[in-house]
Amino acid sequence: MRKILPPLILGLLLLGGWEAAVDVLAIPTYLLPGPIVIARTLVSDWQTLAESWWITMSIALAALAAAVVLGVALSVLFSASKWVERSFFPYAVILQVTPIVAIAPLIIVWVNDTSLSLLICAWIVAFFPILSNTTLGLNSADRNLVDLFKLYRARWWQRMAFLKLPSAMPYFLAGLKISGGLSLIGAVVAEFVAGTGGQASGLAYRILESGYQLKIPRMFAALALISLSGILLFLALSLLSHLCLRRWHESEIREEN
Amino acid sequence: MPRSIVSCRDVSKRFANGTLALDGATLDVEERQFLSLLGPSGCGKSTLLRLIAGLAQPSTGTITWNGGHDGLSFVFQEPTLMPWATALDNVVLPLRLAGAARAEREAQAAAALADVGLAGFEKSYPRELSGGMKMRVSIARALVTRPTLLLMDEPFAALDEITRFKLNNDLLELWQRDRFTAVFVTHSVFESVFLSQRIAVMTSRPGRVQSEIVVDAPYPRDAGYRTSPLYNEHCRSVSAALEKSMAHA
Numbered sequence: 122m123r124k125i126l127p128p129l130i131l132g133l134l135l136l137g138g139w140e141a142a143v144d145v146l147a148i149p150t151y152l153l154p155g156p157i158v159i160a161r162t163l164v165s166d167w168q169t170l171a172e173s174w175w176i177t178m179s180i181a182l183a184a185l186a187a188a189v190v191l192g193v194a195l196s197v198l199f200s201a202s203k204w205v206e207r208s209f210f211p212y213a214v215i216l217q218v219t220p221i222v223a224i225a226p227l228i229i230v231w232v233n234d235t236s237l238s239l240l241i242c243a244w245i246v247a248f249f250p251i252l253s254n255t256t257l258g259l260n261s262a263d264r265n266l267v268d269l270f271k272l273y274r275a276r277w278w279q280r281m282a283f284l285k286l287p288s289a290m291p292y293f294l295a296g297l298k299i300s301g302g303l304s305l306i307g308a309v310v311a312e313f314v315a316g317t318g319g320q321a322s323g324l325a326y327r328i329l330e331s332g333y334q335l336k337i338p339r340m341f342a343a344l345a346l347i348s349l350s351g352i353l354l355f356l357a358l359s360l361l362s363h364l365c366l367r368r369w370h371e372s373e374i375r376e377e378n
Numbered sequence: 379m380p381r382s383i384v385s386c387r388d389v390s391k392r393f394a395n396g397t398l399a400l401d402g403a404t405l406d407v408e409e410r411q412f413l414s415l416l417g418p419s420g421c422g423k424s425t426l427l428r429l430i431a432g433l434a435q436p437s438t439g440t441i442t443w444n445g446g447h448d449g450l451s452f453v454f455q456e457p458t459l460m461p462w463a464t465a466l467d468n469v470v471l472p473l474r475l476a477g478a479a480r481a482e483r484e485a486q487a488a489a490a491l492a493d494v495g496l497a498g499f500e501k502s503y504p505r506e507l508s509g510g511m512k513m514r515v516s517i518a519r520a521l522v523t524r525p526t527l528l529l530m531d532e533p534f535a536a537l538d539e540i541t542r543f544k545l546n547n548d549l550l551e552l553w554q555r556d557r558f559t560a561v562f563v564t565h566s567v568f569e570s571v572f573l574s575q576r577i578a579v580m581t582s583r584p585g586r587v588q589s590e591i592v593v594d595a596p597y598p599r600d601a602g603y604r605t606s607p608l609y610n611e612h613c614r615s616v617s618a619a620l621e622k623s624m625a626h627a
Contacts, residue, residue, distance in 0.1 A: 263458065268433050269454075272433065273476065290462065370461070
């Protein structure tokens with residue numbers, strides 16, 4: 122409770138200030154709608170917005186899942202062979218530092234299926250933190266434990282399953298928390314570039330569309346939904362991390378006084 | 379004549395960075411004996427232990443395991459437990475790696491924990507245990523495979539004296555019961571005299587076995603032995619040997 126209350130009070134104060142400023146200064150809603158108008162729009166346009174929300178979320182979640190599977194698989198491969206790591210890692214970095222807005226148009230042109238191209242864009246953004254963190258984690262196993270496994274003639278897969286993967290767990294989970302947010306950002310950015318119209322469009326398209334039609338409250342409502350989804354994703358992944366690490370990892374251990 | 383189970387002949391070890399850690403060390407590990415390697419820090423005694431374990435290769439010289447390389451266990455200076463696993467799962471590890479059946483390995487691990495006085499702590503995680511208890515788990519893990527040779531690298535160096543004395547007593551009890559061969563690295567004259575039948579005194583870097591001293595006090599050794607004139611006398615002669623070995627460096 123003591124952790125939630127201060128940010129909650131601050132948030133309510135800011136929203137109240139915003140609403141008051143909009144009222145007192147008589148700012149028209151097409152410039153800056155107040156929070157109450159935005160909330161009302163969120164309710165009245167719920168049908169369209171929820172549909173779009175689900176489309177964006179499913180792309181982000183699918184991209185995150187792909188990032189986890191491929192990121193972990195590739196880092197396991199890296200830890201199996203230094204040569205594979207040396208060959209591939211620079212290209213993973215290149216993939217990471219190339220701005221997604223710059224390559225998204227190409228991907229959208231190359232890949233016929235729109236959802237698939239959006240998925241690929243979101244995946245590119247979400248993939249790297251998982252790869253680099255898990256690779257670091259797999260190489261961070263305790264030296265003496267590595268010796269112990271050698272002494273007992275552990276097989277490669279035993280060392281991986283019982284030593285390296287558990288050692289990498291905290292690193293992987295930290296990467297996952299970053300990738301969760303990034304997958305959503307990647308999906309939204311790709312939607313902006315793709316700009317697909319019609320029924321089956323994500324939240325980014327709703328923002329573009331509302332902008333063209335000067336339905337600014339709906340634009341803010343869509344934006345609020347994106348932020349809210351990002352926060353929920355982060356909280357869910359933090360909870361997962363807590364559940365996995367609470368019994369043994371330093372980051373989860375609270376001092377008892 | 380006791381049988382030598384590991385013979386080191388003129389063993390030298392130079393690390394990649396050029397440091398010569400061992401220079402012509404010769405040592406026999408005799409079956410069922412409690413042997414201590416005693417020397418100042420940095421004398422290469424841990425290196426020699428790692429060579430005996432087969433965790434590193436000598437640069438020159440030979441190491442022969444008479445009767446093979448199996449049945450060997452190692453206790454590190456730190457407890458070296460897996461923090462994500464319970465005490466029981468940590469002790470189970472060697473049996474699991476060897477492919478033992480689940481029920482069997484868990485029963486053996488629980489028995490090994492009970493042997494080191496940790497019955498009831500099976501489900502505890504390492505961070506919930508004290509330093510001494512973690513070291514006990516580490517010893518249980520080493521003994522669960524019923525090793526013929528137990529190698530220990532200053533296992534109690536980081537513990538307070540009261541805990542160390544207690545662990546010394548318990549270790550001797552287990553050794554007398556199971557009669558494995560023990561090689562114990564330490565920098566403490568008192569600890570080596572209390573525990574061992576034979577002490578190999580090493581010179582400062584580069585390390586060599588300077589002299590060997592037989593401690594002929596009978597077992598069981600207990601608190602009474604720690605205050606006996608015989609113990610004092612051995613401590614004095616081992617201290618003198620250690621001093622002499624350091625003067626050579």
